[in-house]
Amino acid sequence: MQKSQILLVGAATAILIVLVAFGRTVPHSDKKAMPTATHMHEGQEGKTIAFDELLASAKQKVPADKLISIARLENIVRGDVKNQQIAAYKELYASWDSLNQLPIAAYYLGESAKLENSEKSLTFAANLFLEHLEHAEDPAVMNWETKQAITLLDQAIKLSPGNDSLKIKQALLYMNTEPMVGVQKLRDVVATNPDNAEAQITLASLAIQSNQFDKAIDRMESFTQKHPEEAKALFVLAEAYKGKGDFKKAVELAEKCKALVKDPSLKAEIDDYIKSIK
Numbered sequence: 184m185q186k187s188q189i190l191l192v193g194a195a196t197a198i199l200i201v202l203v204a205f206g207r208t209v210p211h212s213d214k215k216a217m218p219t220a221t222h223m224h225e226g227q228e229g230k231t232i233a234f235d236e237l238l239a240s241a242k243q244k245v246p247a248d249k250l251i252s253i254a255r256l257e258n259i260v261r262g263d264v265k266n267q268q269i270a271a272y273k274e275l276y277a278s279w280d281s282l283n284q285l286p287i288a289a290y291y292l293g294e295s296a297k298l299e300n301s302e303k304s305l306t307f308a309a310n311l312f313l314e315h316l317e318h319a320e321d322p323a324v325m326n327w328e329t330k331q332a333i334t335l336l337d338q339a340i341k342l343s344p345g346n347d348s349l350k351i352k353q354a355l356l357y358m359n360t361e362p363m364v365g366v367q368k369l370r371d372v373v374a375t376n377p378d379n380a381e382a383q384i385t386l387a388s389l390a391i392q393s394n395q396f397d398k399a400i401d402r403m404e405s406f407t408q409k410h411p412e413e414a415k416a417l418f419v420l421a422e423a424y425k426g427k428g429d430f431k432k433a434v435e436l437a438e439k440c441k442a443l444v445k446d447p448s449l450k451a452e453i454d455d456y457i458k459s460i461k
Contacts, residue, residue, distance in 0.1 A: 231330065232323040234290060241284045253278055260294070269298050285315045286328055293335050305339035306349065313352075329359045347372050351381050358389075380406070380413055387419050391426055399423035414443040418453075430460050 242250060256278070259271035272295035279288035289311035296304035312332035319325045336353040343349065350372050357365030366389065372382040383406045390399035403420035407413060421436035434457055441453040 230323045231326040232321070234327070237324065237327070238287060241279070241282075241287055245282060249278065249282070265298055269295050272298070285311070286319075286324060289315060289328070290331060293331060296335060297338060300338070300342070302339045302342045302346070302349075305335045305342070309335040309339070309352070313356075326360065329356050332356050333360075347376055347379050347382065351379075351385065354382075355385065378409065380410065380416060384413075384416050384419050387416075387423065391419070391423050394426065396423050396427040400427070412443060414440050417443070425460055433460055 242253075245253070253275065256271045256275045260268050260275070262268060272291045275291040276288050276295065279285075279291060289308060292311060293305075293308040296308040299305075309332040312328045312335075316325060316328055316332075319328060333353055333356050336349055336356070340346065340349050340353065350368060354365040354368035354372070357368065366386070369382050369386050369389075372379055373386065377383070383402060387399040387402045387406075390396070390402065400420065400423045403416055403423060407416050407420060410416060417436050417440040421433045421440065424430075424436065425433035437453055437457045437460075441450050441457075444450055444453070
């Protein structure tokens with residue numbers, strides 16, 4: 184996966200921030216940001232497409248010979264033999280993936296994962312929805328994909344209740360549908376594990392997004408005192424001070440952040456960031 188932008192351009196972008204390593208600091212003009220939860224529901228508040236509707240629309244573009252094969256597999260998954268259902272769901276995934284119908288492909292892999300009931304398969308299927316969310320444009324489809332991924336992660340978390348990364352991933356998905364639920368889930372993570380960098384940084388990032396700069400500063404100051412080597416935390420703290428208007432402090436923190444990173448291209452981007460606020 185490519186490096187993600189770290190600057191906050193919407194709640195949904197925070198999904199990418201925590202899933203990959205410390206990413207790009209400056210958004211590129213040719214990189215379209217994922218919409219925020221507000222933008223997703225603008226004019227279509229709460230609307231979610233039904234899978235049957237999505238499937239019917241996709242089938243209109245499928246050659247007849249492929250439809251026959253798909254219909255055969257659909258009959259198998261309606262049965263009650265678990266192993267046959269799992270195999271058929273995986274074949275349906277492969278068929279729709281080959282047709283470049285990624286949301287439908289992800290759905291069938293998700294159904295297979297639910298039957299397999301393993302953390303690995305459930306997380307993999309959820310990640311397929313996450314990957315497509317980066318490119319989806321229809322708010323109703325995005326809403327549906329978000330809910331599918333949340334359900335898959337819910338099952339994975341039950342299998343691995345100590346996996347904070349899964350909880351954070353799910354919390355960020357909730358930002359697209361029920362933001363306060365997502366925030367509470369992040370708070371639950373830091374309540375049990377205050378040293379969790381992903382959760383702490385994400386909560387601070389969300390505070391910055393809502394112009395609650397003092398809250399972000401308090402959280403990141405406390406965290407970086409214990410974890411001075413956490414480059415991403417220093418950058419988020421710099422952004423909080425920048426938002427508050429303390430540009431001198433923001434530059435100081437950005438310089439500390441730059442000293443910790445090794446990637447030359449990332450150092451150059453931090454330099455650009457520093458120049459932009461001096």
